[in-house]
Amino acid sequence: MGGDPTRCVAELEMKTDSCVIDIPSLAQQLRVELSSFKSSTARVVGGAAPPPCIIVDKVGESTRNHDPHEYVPQFVSIGPYHRAAGDHLAGEAIKVKYLGDVLSAAAANSTAPMTLEDYLSELAHLEHSVRRCYVHSFDIPSREFVRMLLLDACYILVRFGDVLTPRTAAPPQPAAAAAAEEVAVANGVVHAGHRVVPTEERRAAADDQQMAVAVVRDVLYLAENQIPFFVVDKVHQLTFLDGETPVLDAIARYAHELLSWTEYSVATPTVVAPPALRPEPANLLHLLHMHFTPTVLASGKVSRGGRSVGRWRTATEYHYAGVTFKRRPLSGNGGARSILDVKVSRRGGALQVPRLSIDGETWRLLRNLMALEQSNPSAAGSHVTAYCVFMSQLACTARDVELLSRRGVIVHGLGNDGEVAGLFANLCKGAVFDFDEADQNYLRPVCQVLDRRFRSRPRRWMASLRQKYFLNPWLTAGLVAATIGLVCTVIQAVYSVLSYVKPGS
Template structure:
């Protein structure tokens, strides 16, 4: 019995040395992979990591992040979306524009050398995609972008002169006037899928390498060619007025779009504020600010002082809030959602300016009354069903987003929010605003108030003279 009991006890004994060795090997492998990702294995670090959108954010509206016309990159590699024939034609156009020495083998060899670096620019390892398929994807997708939007090969289907939005708020930008009307929806879908989606991307240095081989210039950069299209597109959509500095190097096409969304005043203006004090809870709604006497005024992009829609300004007296007009179409939400997703994954390289702006607008215009007020003031223009639909979109804009209003380095509107909150909490200002709204907005009430004041003054004077005459 004792032997059997001893054997039963031995069956629960853990073999310590092999377990320790296994854990040490896993720690060593994890450390080596971390160093490889951090230092790029001898390659320059990726400026922007291309990652999948988190489940909490994606679950709000999955359609905001999925391509519907063309697949770029490995996340949404789908035969139904690949547009394989169009990509092959773009490859042929790029090869025809290259010098005779730049054969197809040269492109493949150069991209094979960049494969490991390109893979490290994605948050996912994609072990299920072979090296051959991965390099083929990079080459075809890169040639497609350069041919269609960079003018390489002379087959650009949609020039930047026709990339803007019509007065009827056609979603996503309209094709050139010469394009057939039947291609309009295809153009909108392709522009949206290529430029707006955070997951539908390839690293920008792949485009640079293909261009350098094509033009036989190792210093050539694709950003200059594609920048013309992107800037004209965003300018016609009235999102920005100033192009970013030519020296900036984007990580991918969405990052190139993101570079246009920069506030004129950097967040460092609030970085020197003393710590402590009352923390900011949230922005008030537009109607609440209006109730305490805040005046809303549109700040046009063509004023020469406004770079983009992010340039919100509060005057020195704190009574006038100037906001650049936001023209809303069906693709506005998609663009803002994906720009925020880019910032959430790359806070160091991309910052959080767009997220700060979206939090501001999502809380300022979260009810139909707020949207109605801002529409009447010329700050919001939309062609959607009604103000309630727009308010619902704003209310859901930042669900699943991590952001702190009290972070001075991340919230460039922190000082504005604090000044408006102090005004909102001032009882004197609230009473003055209430009197102004009640009596001075209505001319008849104002006339009645003046008449009552004159009558009261006359009564007082009459009483004084009566007392003096009696004496």
């Protein structure tokens, strides 16, 4: 397809709603919106979408009733679920500008770039596959649905896909440094060096900060605010016809740097050695979810036997049973790869838990990862849900949070330990989870070891004795003195009895 768009008329019947899309008319509408921006023309590469395996669903009412704001975009709408509110979100207006940026990038990197009609036509071919990725059907005409896909894909590519920076004339930053800088901004950190920052520049930096945080929150973290990844990949292919820069590399690098910075994960699930198949995410939240696969599941060593388990005990109860909590550092070399890599000693005396750094977005990320698993139990598993259930019961009181904070397992900047405990206690409201199902609960063997220790009365008595007497040096000294006195008294009594029974001996 190509040529003069004012003379070329292409009609495409879509199976989903038996509607005809007037491609040139839709392209002209977008060109009007692009009138204030520079844009170029381009040409098309075909391709089919992969069958959906991860579906996008609405979060259940029993879950979202606790805090609905954790699942609703506040800045930018992506996909059909919140499209009705898109016109009222600040991020919607910039999507058209990003479409112009993508078209400009296509023109700069090809002598025969794709036309806007080509982009729309290719996405129209994918419409049926895209609609299958959502649980609900949408009464959105094909014309508007395809327009939405194109604008949302361009938004994602410009924000996270390195569409502009790697191919500009200016020397680019190293990939890791550039991603780390964006992650720093997204987490509220602005590096201004040792110079004085003017007031206007400081205000602009604060605005950029807030926007970066809002974009990461809405586009990466929200289960309902997603489009299939193959749509983003298709638009990227049309933009860079050489095929030498897979979009997954850029977005996965951003995700890896983001999760490393926030100390949630250091895993690199998209990097595999040949001939292994490279894992492809279903959407951006699923890409983050791929970084949270526990090491025990990645190794295939899942324990299924042993005694049945119930709920977890609190951290204080385990402490009274003699369990010592230790912070397990994140490390790619045989250590913990994510916060899910909880480890227990053979007899249950030490529980190693990766540190959880809690900020304003921690609960949103964990809740939406659980929502992804609840909608896709077979394809996504339930390991994030298992971890959240573990933490929600381990740290459900202020005393538990205070204990775990002292041990370095939890770090938070919220008002007090009671506030954190309340958030933990409500973390898994509405989630469906079977403690005793080995395929759902990867922490079941850990729970079994700790439960045996908790039920052991001699160990609990010894632990109680140590905590009551040996943690206080004065009580320890008194107990030692009393023990020595008791031993001396027993020896004296024995000698007295012997001297009475055997006089003169």
